Amino acid sequence: MFRRHALGGVSVIAIELVLLQPATIAHAQTERELPSVTVDAPRATSQRGARKPAQQVRQAGTARAPKPAATSQPAPASTANIDGGAVKGSFETPAAKQRFALPQESFSITAKQIDETINLKDPEDAVKYMPSLFVRKRNDGDNMSVLATRTWGVNSSARTLIYYDDLLISALLGNNNTNAAPKWNLISPEAIARIDYLNGPFAAAYPGNSIGGVLLITSKMPDKPFAVAKETVSVMPWNQYGTKDTYVTSQTSASAGNRDGRLSWLVTANYLDSYQQPLTYTTTPSMPTTATGAFFARNKTGTETDVVGTGILAHSQQTSGNLRLAYDLSPLVQATYSLGIWNNHQVSTPQTYLRDATGRPTFNNISTFASGRYIWDQTQLSNAIALKSDTKGIFDFDLSASSYSYLQDTQLNPFTVTATGVGYSQNGKISRMDGTNWQNADAKGIWRPFGYDGPQEVSFGVHGDRYRLENPTYASAVWNQATSTGTGQLYATGVGETRTSALWLQDAWKILPNLKLTLGGRLETWRALDGFNVNTLTSSAGAITQSVATAQPQLSATKFSPKASLSYDLNRDWNVTANFGEAYRFPTVGELYQNVSSGNVIYLANPLLKPEHDYTGELNIERHWIDGRVRLTLFEEKTFDALISQSTTVTRNTDGAQIVQTAVSNVDAVRMRGVELSADKDNVLIDGLQLFGSVTYVDSKILADASWKGATTVVGKRVPYVPDWRAKFGATYRPNESWAYTVAARYSGKQYSTLDNTDVVSHVYGAFDSFFVVDMKVHYNATKTFSFDFGIDNVFNEQYTLFHPFPGRTYVLAAKYTF
Numbered sequence: 053m054f055r056r057h058a059l060g061g062v063s064v065i066a067i068e069l070v071l072l073q074p075a076t077i078a079h080a081q082t083e084r085e086l087p088s089v090t091v092d093a094p095r096a097t098s099q100r101g102a103r104k105p106a107q108q109v110r111q112a113g114t115a116r117a118p119k120p121a122a123t124s125q126p127a128p129a130s131t132a133n134i135d136g137g138a139v140k141g142s143f144e145t146p147a148a149k150q151r152f153a154l155p156q157e158s159f160s161i162t163a164k165q166i167d168e169t170i171n172l173k174d175p176e177d178a179v180k181y182m183p184s185l186f187v188r189k190r191n192d193g194d195n196m197s198v199l200a201t202r203t204w205g206v207n208s209s210a211r212t213l214i215y216y217d218d219l220l221i222s223a224l225l226g227n228n229n230t231n232a233a234p235k236w237n238l239i240s241p242e243a244i245a246r247i248d249y250l251n252g253p254f255a256a257a258y259p260g261n262s263i264g265g266v267l268l269i270t271s272k273m274p275d276k277p278f279a280v281a282k283e284t285v286s287v288m289p290w291n292q293y294g295t296k297d298t299y300v301t302s303q304t305s306a307s308a309g310n311r312d313g314r315l316s317w318l319v320t321a322n323y324l325d326s327y328q329q330p331l332t333y334t335t336t337p338s339m340p341t342t343a344t345g346a347f348f349a350r351n352k353t354g355t356e357t358d359v360v361g362t363g364i365l366a367h368s369q370q371t372s373g374n375l376r377l378a379y380d381l382s383p384l385v386q387a388t389y390s391l392g393i394w395n396n397h398q399v400s401t402p403q404t405y406l407r408d409a410t411g412r413p414t415f416n417n418i419s420t421f422a423s424g425r426y427i428w429d430q431t432q433l434s435n436a437i438a439l440k441s442d443t444k445g446i447f448d449f450d451l452s453a454s455s456y457s458y459l460q461d462t463q464l465n466p467f468t469v470t471a472t473g474v475g476y477s478q479n480g481k482i483s484r485m486d487g488t489n490w491q492n493a494d495a496k497g498i499w500r501p502f503g504y505d506g507p508q509e510v511s512f513g514v515h516g517d518r519y520r521l522e523n524p525t526y527a528s529a530v531w532n533q534a535t536s537t538g539t540g541q542l543y544a545t546g547v548g549e550t551r552t553s554a555l556w557l558q559d560a561w562k563i564l565p566n567l568k569l570t571l572g573g574r575l576e577t578w579r580a581l582d583g584f585n586v587n588t589l590t591s592s593a594g595a596i597t598q599s600v601a602t603a604q605p606q607l608s609a610t611k612f613s614p615k616a617s618l619s620y621d622l623n624r625d626w627n628v629t630a631n632f633g634e635a636y637r638f639p640t641v642g643e644l645y646q647n648v649s650s651g652n653v654i655y656l657a658n659p660l661l662k663p664e665h666d667y668t669g670e671l672n673i674e675r676h677w678i679d680g681r682v683r684l685t686l687f688e689e690k691t692f693d694a695l696i697s698q699s700t701t702v703t704r705n706t707d708g709a710q711i712v713q714t715a716v717s718n719v720d721a722v723r724m725r726g727v728e729l730s731a732d733k734d735n736v737l738i739d740g741l742q743l744f745g746s747v748t749y750v751d752s753k754i755l756a757d758a759s760w761k762g763a764t765t766v767v768g769k770r771v772p773y774v775p776d777w778r779a780k781f782g783a784t785y786r787p788n789e790s791w792a793y794t795v796a797a798r799y800s801g802k803q804y805s806t807l808d809n810t811d812v813v814s815h816v817y818g819a820f821d822s823f824f825v826v827d828m829k830v831h832y833n834a835t836k837t838f839s840f841d842f843g844i845d846n847v848f849n850e851q852y853t854l855f856h857p858f859p860g861r862t863y864v865l866a867a868k869y870t871f
Contacts, residue, residue, distance in 0.1 A: 146248035153560035155617030156250035168792035171843035183730040183746030192301035193326040201264035205773025212264040226642025240320035253635035256556040256572030260635035274309035279871040294405035301326040314380040332363030343406040352811035352819040361404035363424035392434040453493035461485035480531020487522035548583040548645035566621035604659035656715040680733030688725040720756035745781030777801035823852035841866040
């Protein structure tokens with residue numbers, strides 16, 4: 053019986069300044085629109101100065117939507133309206149892109165589209181059909197989901213930026229798919245109004261972590277009282293190796309809000325109870341001789357690696373809550389505050405396939421079973437505050453800051469297993485990240501010397517951030533009892549901090565009405581300090597035999613990154629845009645100082661890393677319709693001193709287990725070039741039929757790596773974790789105002805996880821497979837307040853691994869009621 057994990061009292065909530073980029077997103081109304089099952093709350097103009105919408109629907113045959121003229125008393129907008137936008141709303145220019153005249157090309161999806169087309173169980177599900185994007189989501193409620201882009205893969209969490217309104221939820225503590233994954237779980241799915249993706253490092257307003265792109269998640273805000281409740285259940289039958297079971301996830305989401313005069317508020321809550329398929333398997337280099345039940349297998353390089361049981365087999369209970377307040381200080385200035393809290397209680401109990409001579413289950417003294425047995429408790433808190441003007445006049449400003457803190461992060465493991473049977477040692481390990489935190493602060497200005505939508509718009513800003521890592525592992529006399537520091541023995545620690553300050557400037561100049569030149573630059577100063585590591589060697593029972601403490605050297609760098617974009621409207625229907633961006637991504641505190649052991653994988657810190665230096669260019673050709681778009685993009689990216697993980701498999705002396713040691717190093721030069729074709733069109737051939745899809749091809753290549761010491765060369769090999777092909781296509785049919793039917797498919801080609809591309813064996817645990825997955829969904833609006841969903845993810849039960857086994861066929865049922 054798993055215990056319910058209640059939050060302890062939080063005595064102090066540090067309210068820190070946070071960034072704000074809310075701007076009104078007008079609703080693009082279709083000729084035939086399904087009734088919204090959320091509250092359709094038009095903005096109340098009686099309490100605020102009259103204004104024209106910040107964005108307008110494109111007129112038929114025009115290439116760009118005209119921007120409205122400034123009004124005498126415009127009112128600031130906090131976020132998107134509560135209905136989240138219609139189908140055509142996804143073709144509108146994102147609010148942040150329009151406000152700062154950002155040069156990136158964008159893709160968008162609205163809450164209405166998400167409701168109708170996606171089996172939404174977690175916030176990251178919403179981007180699954182966006183061109184070139186892939187989220188490494190291993191199970192419902194996964195707290196290690198990483199966003200991969202067209203040129204960077206599933207281990208590149210620090211190469212994208214993800215914002216939830218004004219809060220940066222990208223955990224730039226590391227660049228991996230474990231503890232540096234974005235904090236999606238903080239967001240209730242019912243809070244999402246729209247999601248916008250901005251491609252590439254082409255805007256001076258964003259740091260070099262935007263190499264992969266920027267994802268902006270906008271929350272709903274109400275104009276009148278409303279409340280929404282939604283229940284979702286997913287069921288996944290599973291049969292692999294010796295594990296045959298059915299895994300069920302239940303999720304309850306709710307949101308409520310109101311607007312009273314100058315104050316509007318939104319409260320959202322989410323509870324998820326998830327039983328998960330095996331995320332890892334326990335393996336040995338050869339068949340056990342004293343037990344039966346093992347499955348013969350090979351690893352991704354072809355070496356015998358037999359499966360003897362599951363590793364992580366978890367049950368997760370997660371609770372999240374958010375409060376967002378917006379207050380109009382005047383018709384032109386708005387202040388916002390956001391508070392978020394997330395709690396996770398997760399228990400993993402491995403299953404052994406082995407049987408001893410009497411037929412009883414046994415671990416056969418294989419110690420790696422112990423790493424799959426754990427109790428993990430997490431409580432994390434976010435705060436954000438911002439002050440923003442929206443005059444659409446000569447000058448506007450944004451002042452913001454945010455904070456994210458690990459109030460509790462404790463994982464308890466037994467140190468090893470007992471010599472016989474399926475027991476664990478009494479002693480264990482306590483891994484902690486309590487005290488880890490980060491803060492961001494920004495001051496931005498927009499100067500329009502010739503007025504709103506004039507021939508020149510100059511934006512500029514100042515940025516500062518701080519990331520602090522605290523990651524000790526202690527010995528514990530009783531493995532499942534958490535104490536402040538264990539028994540005093542320190543097995544390992546990784547401590548350190550990075551700080552960045554920046555100045556940026558951008559000028560968007562309309563040389564002609566149909567020709568726009570955007571030039572910008574970003575000056576950044578970065579420091580890494582307070583780095584400290586302790587590493588130990590232990591006996592098989594957990595006694596420390598050797599300990600080494602190291603104070604790491606300080607690092608610093610100052611870099612300038614120029615940006616340029618030229619956009620030309622050939623006529624009212626066609627546009628050509630060329631973008632160029634130089635960017636520096638500085639090493640994260642985790643890459644520099646964090647040592648992590650997860651099962652049979654060990655991640656080693658490297659305190660002497662250099663910033664990676666990236667050049668990206670692209671050419672976009674786009675055709676517009678009022679209800680559609682097709683875009684062809686040619687791109688090339690070259691990165692020097694690329695920060696890439698390099699893995700080596702070694703045999704552990706104590707028990708002969710195969711251990712993967714992974715460390716980040718600077719690869720001299722890599723290059724990615726390719727083409728992306730995307731299209732989205734409503735009312736194709738018949739009224740109500742929407743088709744969407746994209747195809748991306750990437751030719752990735754390692755150009756130089758002088759530090760490589762392997763037996764085979766890596767020059768000319770493909771860059772790890774970057775598939776050659778990605779494709780998505782689908783159709784949504786809306787025959788009337790009540791029904792929407794969607795069928796969609798996702799394909800990814802082969803990718804490698806080693807620099808020398810020696811992992812050639814597919815469809816084995818640890819491999820990175822190609823896959824073709826088909827999803828479907830039926831959405832039914834029973835009334836204007838009640839809706840139902842039925843869907844199937846992975847209809848044909850494709851079995852594939854991206855190191856971890858990924859979900860099989862999953863049935864999804866949901867019901868939503870709007871009060």
